[in-house]
Amino acid sequence: MTDDQLLRYSRHLLLDEFSEQSQERLLAARALVVGAGGLGSPVALYLAAAGVGHITVADHDTVDLTNLQRQIAHTEQRVGMAKAESVRQAMAGLNSGVEVRALTQRAEGPLLDGLVASVDIVLDCCDNFSTRHAVNAACVRHGKPLVSGAAIRFDAQVSVFDSRGGTSPCYACLFPPDEAFEETRCATMGVFAPLVGIVGAMQAAEAIKLLAGIGESLAGRLLMLDARSMSWHEMRAERQPGCPVCGAGH
Numbered sequence: 001m002t003d004d005q006l007l008r009y010s011r012h013l014l015l016d017e018f019s020e021q022s023q024e025r026l027l028a029a030r031a032l033v034v035g036a037g038g039l040g041s042p043v044a045l046y047l048a049a050a051g052v053g054h055i056t057v058a059d060h061d062t063v064d065l066t067n068l069q070r071q072i073a074h075t076e077q078r079v080g081m082a083k084a085e086s087v088r089q090a091m092a093g094l095n096s097g098v099e100v101r102a103l104t105q106r107a108e109g110p111l112l113d114g115l116v117a118s119v120d121i122v123l124d125c126c127d128n129f130s131t132r133h134a135v136n137a138a139c140v141r142h143g144k145p146l147v148s149g150a151a152i153r154f155d156a157q158v159s160v161f162d163s164r165g166g167t168s169p170c171y172a173c174l175f176p177p178d179e180a181f182e183e184t185r186c187a188t189m190g191v192f193a194p195l196v197g198i199v200g201a202m203q204a205a206e207a208i209k210l211l212a213g214i215g216e217s218l219a220g221r222l223l224m225l226d227a228r229s230m231s232w233h234e235m236r237a238e239r240q241p242g243c244p245v246c247g248a249g250h
Helices: 003-008 020-028 040-050 065-069 083-094 109-117 129-142 193-212
Strands: 030-034 054-058 099-103 121-124 146-152 155-161 221-226 231-236
Touching (some): 040 054, 040 083, 040 121, 040 193, 054 083, 083 099, 109 129, 121 129, 121 193, 129 146, 155 193, 193 221
Parallel strands (some): 030 054, 030 121, 121 146
Antiparallel strands (some): 146 155, 155 221, 221 231
16 A cells, blocks of 8 residues: 555554455555445445445436435435445545446446446335346356445344355345335335434445455344334345245356
């Protein structure tokens, strides 16, 4: 690392568990952030601040005035701008040493497959089940860890799905793609503004730990938050042999 980098990341390097090699792993790492909204905003900002060297942000949507209540990477001046580009500008202002690619189209099909194959970690910050399942399937296919978060109203959840572990479940083990889950959106149900910040920061923390090779991840555990009482609940899960994505025979 350069002298400037040693100074910039000095508060990481003061941690007993965080060596210079840990920070170097972050600087060399490649991450994909799917979604540049409420969750994607804190995720992208913390990854950039921590020095994750190469980050792709994918989002086909544009910034709307209603987003500003919770999507902290965007500004009034960037209403109407592509969200991925708006987040890229916010990240560049925070850390010019990080390489950021803004992808202003929907990450799906062969494009998604290629993106997942090219990175070290994927962070699911989207807001719909179909995208979550597509991202999960691509991560299982290419053996890449997936950090997943979701938030609606006052309720949220966060976990890590890492198919590299023999017993670790994938997203489809907990939420089978053939089951009908109610699709809830902020536009109709609302969302408590700080909730996405809490979950997004946790997603960034899990990704940084995995990339730096420190601590224990949330793989095999689903954390659920009720922000009305600020109470956390943990559910442990194992890989399902019959899972259509990561089970035996797939």
